[in-house]
Amino acid sequence: xxxxxxxxxxxxxxxxxxxxxxxxxxxxxxxxxxxxxxxxxxxxxxxxxxxxxxxxxxxxxxxxxxxxxxxxxxxxxxxxxxxxxxxxxxxxxxxxxxxxxxxxxxxxxxxxxxxxxxxxxxxxxxxxxxxxxxxxxxxxxxxxxxxxxxxxxxxxxxxxxxxxxxxxxxxxxxxxxxxxxxxxxxxxxxxxxxxxxxxxxxxxxxxxxxxxxxxxxxxxxxxxxxxxxxxxxxxxxxxxxxxxxxxxxxxxxxxxxxxxxxxxxxxxxxxxxxxxxxxxxxxxxxxxxxxxxxxxxxxxxxxxxxxxxxxxxxxxxxxxxxxxxxxxxxxxxxxxxxxxxxxxxxxxxxxxxxxxxxxxxxxxxxxxxxxxxxxxxxxxxxxxxxxxxxxxxxxxxxxxxxxxxxxxxxxxxxxxxxxxxxxxxxxxxxxxxxxxxxxxxxxxxxxxxxxxxxxxxxxxxxxxxxxxxxxxxxxxxxxxxxxxxxxxxxxxxxxxxxxxxxxxxxxxxxxxxxxxxxxxxxxxxxxxxxxxxxxxxxxxxxxxxxxxxxxxxxxxxxxx
Amino acid sequence: xxxxxxxxxxxxxxxxxxxxxxxxxxxxxxxxxxxxxxxxxxxxxxxxxxxxxxxxxxxxxxxxxxxxxxxxxxxxxxxxxxxxxxxxxxxxxxxxxxxxxxxxxxxxxxxxxxxxxxxxxxxxxxxxxxxxxxxxxxxxxxxxxxxxxxxxxxxxxxxxxxxxxxxxxxxx
Ligand SMILES: Cc1ncc(C[n+]2csc(CCOP(=O)(O)OP(=O)(O)O)c2C)c(N)n1
Numbered sequence: 001x002x003x004x005x006x007x008x009x010x011x012x013x014x015x016x017x018x019x020x021x022x023x024x025x026x027x028x029x030x031x032x033x034x035x036x037x038x039x040x041x042x043x044x045x046x047x048x049x050x051x052x053x054x055x056x057x058x059x060x061x062x063x064x065x066x067x068x069x070x071x072x073x074x075x076x077x078x079x080x081x082x083x084x085x086x087x088x089x090x091x092x093x094x095x096x097x098x099x100x101x102x103x104x105x106x107x108x109x110x111x112x113x114x115x116x117x118x119x120x121x122x123x124x125x126x127x128x129x130x131x132x133x134x135x136x137x138x139x140x141x142x143x144x145x146x147x148x149x150x151x152x153x154x155x156x157x158x159x160x161x162x163x164x165x166x167x168x169x170x171x172x173x174x175x176x177x178x179x180x181x182x183x184x185x186x187x188x189x190x191x192x193x194x195x196x197x198x199x200x201x202x203x204x205x206x207x208x209x210x211x212x213x214x215x216x217x218x219x220x221x222x223x224x225x226x227x228x229x230x231x232x233x234x235x236x237x238x239x240x241x242x243x244x245x246x247x248x249x250x251x252x253x254x255x256x257x258x259x260x261x262x263x264x265x266x267x268x269x270x271x272x273x274x275x276x277x278x279x280x281x282x283x284x285x286x287x288x289x290x291x292x293x294x295x296x297x298x299x300x301x302x303x304x305x306x307x308x309x310x311x312x313x314x315x316x317x318x319x320x321x322x323x324x325x326x327x328x329x330x331x332x333x334x335x336x337x338x339x340x341x342x343x344x345x346x347x348x349x350x351x352x353x354x355x356x357x358x359x360x361x362x363x364x365x366x367x368x369x370x371x372x373x374x375x376x377x378x379x380x381x382x383x384x385x386x387x388x389x390x391x392x393x394x395x396x397x398x399x400x401x402x403x404x405x406x407x408x409x410x411x412x413x414x415x416x417x418x419x420x421x422x423x424x425x426x427x428x429x430x431x432x433x434x435x436x437x438x439x440x441x442x443x444x445x446x447x448x449x450x451x452x453x454x455x456x457x458x459x460x461x462x463x464x465x466x467x468x469x470x471x472x473x474x475x476x477x478x479x480x481x482x483x484x485x486x487x488x489x490x491x492x493x494x495x496x497x498x499x500x501x502x503x504x505x506x507x508x509x510x511x512x513x514x515x516x517x518x519x520x521x522x523x524x525x526x527x528x529x530x531x532x533x534x535x536x537x538x539x540x541x542x543x544x545x546x547x548x549x550x551x552x553x554x555x556x557x558x559x560x
Numbered sequence: 561x562x563x564x565x566x567x568x569x570x571x572x573x574x575x576x577x578x579x580x581x582x583x584x585x586x587x588x589x590x591x592x593x594x595x596x597x598x599x600x601x602x603x604x605x606x607x608x609x610x611x612x613x614x615x616x617x618x619x620x621x622x623x624x625x626x627x628x629x630x631x632x633x634x635x636x637x638x639x640x641x642x643x644x645x646x647x648x649x650x651x652x653x654x655x656x657x658x659x660x661x662x663x664x665x666x667x668x669x670x671x672x673x674x675x676x677x678x679x680x681x682x683x684x685x686x687x688x689x690x691x692x693x694x695x696x697x698x699x700x701x702x703x704x705x706x707x708x709x710x711x712x713x714x715x716x717x718x719x720x721x722x723x724x725x726x727x728x729x730x731x732x
Contacts, residue, residue, distance in 0.1 A: 122583055123590050127633045130579075147633065181575065181636040305627035308620065 001172050006134030007036035007165040010098070013141035014042060016173060019069050021045060021060070021429055022098075023053040027073025029113060030100030032165035045429065045458050048450040050077050052422035054084020055448070057095045059426030061088070062409045063384055065218070067148050068093075068426060073100045075113030078159075079120065083416060085155045086124040090413025091239060092212060094153040096144050097121075101130065103163035117159055126154035134167035139175045146177045151184030152303040153216055184302060188319035188327050195315045196274070196298045197331035203272035205344055206232035209255060209284075212239030212412070213277015213301060213321045215405040220244065222325035223276070229332060231341040232274070233348045235263035237284045238397055238412040240277065246401035252352060256284035257548050258394040262351035264546075264554040269347075270295040274328075277301060277321040280310040281413070286554040300324045358545065358559070359399060366515060366538055368392075368467055372399035374515055375437065375465065378522055383435040384409060384427045388420040388444030390474035392467045394544040396439040418447030424462045425455055435526055437463045443472045443492055452505040455531045463525045464533045466498055469540040477543050481558075502533035511535040563618030567596065569641040569648060569719050570622070572629055576602060576609040580634045584611070587632060593617075593625050597650075597716035608636070612648075612719045641719055648719035652697045653679070655687045657708035667707060674700050685710060693717075 004012070010033055014022075021043045026034045037044055047053040050072045057068030072081050078099040088095045102111040118130050127147050129140045137160075144156040200206055214223055220243050227234050227250050234244045235255040244251045253260035255267050264286075267273065273295040278284070280299075285291040288310060299306075299313035300321060307316045317324050359369040372395055379385075381403045387393040387410040402408040409427055411419040420438040428436040438445075445466055455462055467473075476490040499509030508530055510521035518536060525532035546557045574580050581600060588595055596614040603610040615625060622640060629638045641648070658664040664686065671678060671688050674696065680687035690700050694717060701712065 118579065119582070122579075122586050179633060182633045303631065305624070305631045308623055308627075312620070 001170045003168060003170055005032065005036070005165065006131070006137050006160070006167050006169070007032040009134060009137040009169075009171045010141065010160070010165070011036045011040050011042065012171070012173065013138045014069065015040075017067065017141065017145045019067075022069045022071050023047050023056040023060075023426065024071030025050050025053060025073070025077060027077050027100060027113070029074035029102060029162045030071060030077070030098075030160070030165070032162065033071070033098070033100070033160070045454060047422070047454050049448065050080030051084050051418070052425070052448050052451045052454070054081045054095065054097060055087065055416075055419050055422035056426035056429070057097070058084060058088045058093045059386065059409055059423030060430045061093050061095050061426075062423070063406055063427035064430035065406065066094075066430070067145055068095045069098065070095060071098045073113065074102055074117070075115045078115055078117040082120060082124070085121055085157065087411050087414045087416045087419055088155040089124045089126070091411065092153050092216060093155070094148040095155045096148055097155060097157045099157065099159050100165075101159045101161040104132070104161045105163075107161065117157065121157050124155070125157050128157040128159065130159040131161065131164050134164050134169040135171060137164075138171055138173045142175055143177050143179070147179075147182065151182070152213075185304070185318050186302070186320040186323055188300070188317045188324040190327075192315055192317045193324070193327045193331055196317060196328050199272050199296055199298060199315065200230055200232070200274065200328065201332060201336050203230070205269055205271045206230050207266050207270035207273050207295075208232045208234045209237065209267065209273060209275040209278055210234055210240040210243040211237045211276065211278025214240055214243040216277065217302075217320050217322040218405070219276070219322035219325050220405045222322055222329060224248070226325055226329045226332075229329060229336070229338065231339070231345055233262070233266055235259070235267055237278050237281070238410055241397060241408040241410075242402040242405045245403040247403060249349070252348065253355065254397050255554065256286065257550065258398060258544055258546065259284070259548070259554065260398065261354045261546055261557055261559070262348065264548065264557055265351050266348065267292055268553070268555050272296050272298065274298045275300065275313075276325060279306045285310070286548050287551055290553040366513075366518065366536055368395040368538060368542060369399040370515065371467075371518065371536065372396060372439075374519065375522065376401050378519065378526070379435060379437065382407065383437060384424070384431060386410065386420040386424040386427060386436065386438045388438065388440045389415045389417045390441045390444060390472065391469075391477060391542065391544045392439050392441040392444070392473070394474070395467070398544070400439070417444040421445060421448050421462065421464060422451050425451060425460050428460045428462060435463065437465060440464050440466045441473055442466055442468045442470065442495055442498075446495070449501065452502065452507050452531060452533075456506045459529070460531070461529050462531045463522070464531070465522075466533065466535050468498065468535050468537050469542065470495060471540045473540065473542070474544070476540060481543070481547075482549070498533050498535040502531070507531040507533055509533045509535065511537070513537065563620060565616055565618055567614055567616050568622045569643065569646060569717065570613045570615065570626065570629070571639050571641055571719060571721070572611040572613065572635055573603060573637040574609050574611055575634045575636065576607050577634075580609070583632055583634055584629070587628055591624070591628055593621070599716035599718050601718070612717050614717055639721070641721055645722045646719050647722060648693055648717050649691055650694055650697055650715055650717045651689065651691045652701070652712060652714045653687060653689055654701065654704060654712050655685055655710040656704050657684060657710060658686050659684050663707055667704070670700070670703055676700070
């Protein structure tokens with residue numbers, strides 16, 4: 001027990017959670033905490049918009065697997081965090097958001113900068129807390145980090161009234177988290193494992209779909225082992241990209257609306273489908289009624305509510321992905337001699353070749369698939385790629401191969417434009433020794449471009465590659481394909497000169513017209529210690545292909 | 561999926577603190593679950609509350625409701641109650657017009673048959689308290705309608721499994 005203010009207790013509690021960095025913006029209702037940060041060795045990175053603070057914490061969390069922390073004042077500071085919190089929630093990313101609040105006596109009185117952030121964030125956090133007494137702070141912080149980082153991970157918010165921050169109290173930090181209503185199940189049920197193993201042994205055409213849960217539970221080695229044992233190709237969701245090295249013969253890329261031909265066809269041809277750490281989102285299943293029509297589905301997820309939500313599996317398994325994959329593997333090796341599956345293996349390779357053919361290069365005009373392949377060639381394997389949202393994101397997902405988990409960071413569930421750049425900042429803070437590249441669209445980058453300032457101020461060099469088509473490309477693609485080319489509200493008139501914009505912030509800017517020029521600029525960026533923006537003009541008529549029109553069967557792949 | 565729609569009773573033991581009812585009702589709203597009735601009150605310990613929720617739907621829906629409830633950190637235990645092994649009661653207060661003695665006598669007779677109580681009397685109305693399962697209360701309300709009902713307040717169902725018979729402690 002020791003006596004201290006709520007603000008000091010917060011900092012102490014954060015240190016006990018091994019927090020090294022906070023992304024945030026101060027304001028009146030959180031000032032006592034900022035004052036306590038003055039003397040602390042926790043680094044605070046001043047972002048230029050609270051949304052970016054939340055995305056940076058999220059990027060930090062996804063790159064490192066640890067909890068990211070963001071902070072803001074009450075009212076507008078707190079509401080600016082909301083998009084970032086919702087983004088983290090949809091993608092199960094562990095962040096803790098700390099918001100200032102008006103003093104207790106003013107709550108409910110519509111005081112200056114009061115907002116009901118608990119009410120607002122209840123549906124987009126795993127859990128949230130408003131602190132009522134300073135003495136609760138150690139317990140609440142510990143509980144918040146525990147909830148954020150266990151089970152199905154996700155954001156937790158702590159709302160701190162200003163007078164709680166200044167209140168002095170006896171503080172005890174040795175609290176053991178015990179929550180009667182929260183006991184994640186990690187170990188798979190042996191009977192279900194047995195059923196899954198038997199199905200997979202008998203399968204002629206097994207396919208694995210790996211989602212973000214595989215990455216969250218660091219289950220890549222177990223995934224690869226099982227895939228090789230069964231000769232089961234692995235398709236990933238956007239969130240699962242990197243769960244299997246994408247240069248592996250059994251990696252078939254992403255499935256779904258912008259999935260590869262191989263992934264979409266093989267999932268539809270499977271007789272047993274093992275889905276791990278994925279929630280069967282409409283973007284990955286296409287028409288849910290015709291998804292995997294002749295296959296028996298085994299669904300592994302740590303969140304019991306995901307099982308049966310969109311698809312009723314033949315074998316449900318509530319468990320951590322890593323433990324479930326290992327248990328299934330162990331059960332299978334006990335009774336299985338590797339089968340001959342040359343027909344299936346050949347089918348996989350045949351479909352995979354179709355994808356490679358889509359990467360046509362053309363030095364006159366830069367084509368996005370070839371550009372993605374080029375970036376891959378230059379980048380070291382452990383580089384981190386983030387994306388914005390739209391065509392840029394889908395080109396990166398389809399054509400920029402990722403070889404390791406936590407190296408591809410993208411807003412999947414919410415599809416938040418403006419996510420990639422601040423997430424890259426957070427990822428770079430977590431992993432300062434690897435290059436971090438944001439694959440951007442012009443529209444998305446303009447949503448959070450002001451944080452070029454924080455990347456310069458805090459010497460966090462990022463490489464931003466803007467696929468500059470002068471339009472909201474993905475929306476234009478839908479208008480072109482499904483609305484008879486009635487382009488409306490997609491032309492980005494008044495777009496700035498990105499080279500000058502970068503330079504205005506003290507960053508480096510290049511504009512490139514060919515793959516050769518790109519290669520030179522990109523290599524220079526890799527050697528630079530400031531942020532570099534590379535403006536790559538591309539045609540506004542480019543479509544992201546392959547594409548399955550919304551709501552259709554995954555086999556209805558458009559290739560041109 | 562053409563599954564049969566039925567009324568289900570769900571019993572949830574939850575933390576008894578501010579914000580819990582909000583989290584739960586907000587989850588119902590967000591997921592589009594339509595609840596028929598909900599009743600809440602302190603449970604066996606002062607920091608716990610028991611919620612009884614009735615909902616109409618098929619098995620798949622009810623399974624989702626249970627899972628989504630369990631996912632909330634403030635929810636400790638959830639079970640689907642088997643109607644054959646459950647004590648379920650609802651209380652209603654009904655204010656009925658009784659302009660003359662004849663009507664008043666009729667109403668009092670019905671109240672006796674239904675084992676209700678008169679809890680308030682005025683010159684031209686009676687307020688009746690009646691307890692029972694939902695069918696009984698609905699039947700009583702039907703009987704009172706011709707007399708002219710001024711106001712009704714119903715508590716919603718409170719339910720507990722009969723000893724040792726909570727058939728399905730849902731689910732994994
Ligand atoms: C915050 C936000 N607003 C709107 C959208 C809808 N939207 C999806 S993709 C897209 C266009 C993105 O344009 P750009 O960033 O230039 O990328 P491109 O598709 O051209 O690669 C829009 C507006 C969104 N996903 N997020």
